[in-house]
Amino acid sequence: MSLPVHLVPSLEGVGVGATVVVEGDEAHHAVAVRRLRVGESLVLTDGLGRSAVGEVASTGKRRLDVAVRETASDPEPAPAVTVVQALPKGDRGELAVEVLTEVGAARIVPWAASRSVAVWKGERAEKGLSKWRATAREAAKQARRTWHPQVDPLASTDRVVDLVAAAHLAVVLHEEATASLAGLEVPPAGSVLVVVGPEGGVAPEELAALTAAGAVSVRLGAEVLRTSTAGVAAVAALLSRTPRWG
Template sequence: MALHFVTDEAASAQPGDTVTLTGAEAHHAAAVRRVRVDEAVTLGDGHGAWLSGLVTAATPKQVDVRVTGREEHPAPSPRFVLVQALAKGDRDELAVQAATELGVDAIVPWQAARSVSRWDAKADKGLARWRTIVREAAKQAHRAWIPDVEGVARTADLVRRAGTDLVLVLEPSASDRLTAVAVEASDDRDVVLVVGPEGGIASDELDALVAGGARLVRLGDTVLRTSTAGAAAISVLSAAHGRW
């Protein structure tokens, strides 16, 4: 499979044009991935543009690609949105990486009541970190669309969202299975998966979400870590909606 790179130039480039990678992207292409002249690669802008091309020059400071083909990939509908509770260590980052590789369309960091990690004073740094993880994971997975990483949400924000989107809260004690409700989203509403922190979602948060219109669902008879629950749920949705 051809190597894939992301650049804003891909948004307007047409067959016959030359797209130039510079900076970190060029260094990654030439020094890390060892791309060579005449090698076939793909390029994207992260917003649906998909180019095929051939490398015409490759140095750690500049890689030139002659565009040979262009496609436009429409944005997925409905969108799959992962609301991932902040977690200690790198567990939330692992969740974000896996969900991106498996097809999530947007990610929302959630400052849940039981989140050990707190972003109160470092939200900008945390968001930048997650966006970097998402960008690299999307490139690795050869995705035409790079998922959005939205601002940090509080529980009240999720409750409001439950009034307009299909919000499914992953809760091991729920009576409904995700597989039973995954195909119910037949319109263009976002399908929002809410994953709690290590200690689970607090009872008052669950009550507020349900009162706002969210549904509690479980993945199966076992309890998954916060780092794997979202990825598993995205897989279920992808199969149910025909993406896989």
């Protein structure tokens, strides 16, 4: 059985024999929910490639002391995949973030596409972004990732165009495209960007702006996937052709 994973702010400079203090919600979850007790083992990570295996040395109401017996530092996965996810309806945004995190996306960018039914403004934008980030954090721990994905603030189409221009490979999923992912050369390193439209699809003017910036319009197949699952299918197809999944 895999050891439980908990997130700490930093493991920089932590070595074997050190004691790491876990506080707040993470400690509460470990002690009150998972009921970890003194002597039990767990994994700590800071989401920046560093991890530590240790044993619970002591517990408190919202505190957990961990004695470290092993440490590791993993290189950042390459290529780094960014997914621009148009805002979907209801809780499908959290579903998209969850599966994208599990499949290995390095960055997730919520997008206010012109055809998005959901709207993030003011307090709703803050709440929505907080939910997406919390979902990514928990999914990363569940997937045992040492590098956790970054979830950006809401992006405009102009911002997405800039991201496309900066990527080594950028694709936009479109059901009427004639090209497929199979014909693309995926860089073994660098940055890959996948743009996923909303339920109503990417608007013609958005598609024109994205392709003008360098994105390739592609389709996944004969089936039309939901916006909450199209991204994970595309990322999986791309990563399967890289050393990450080789």
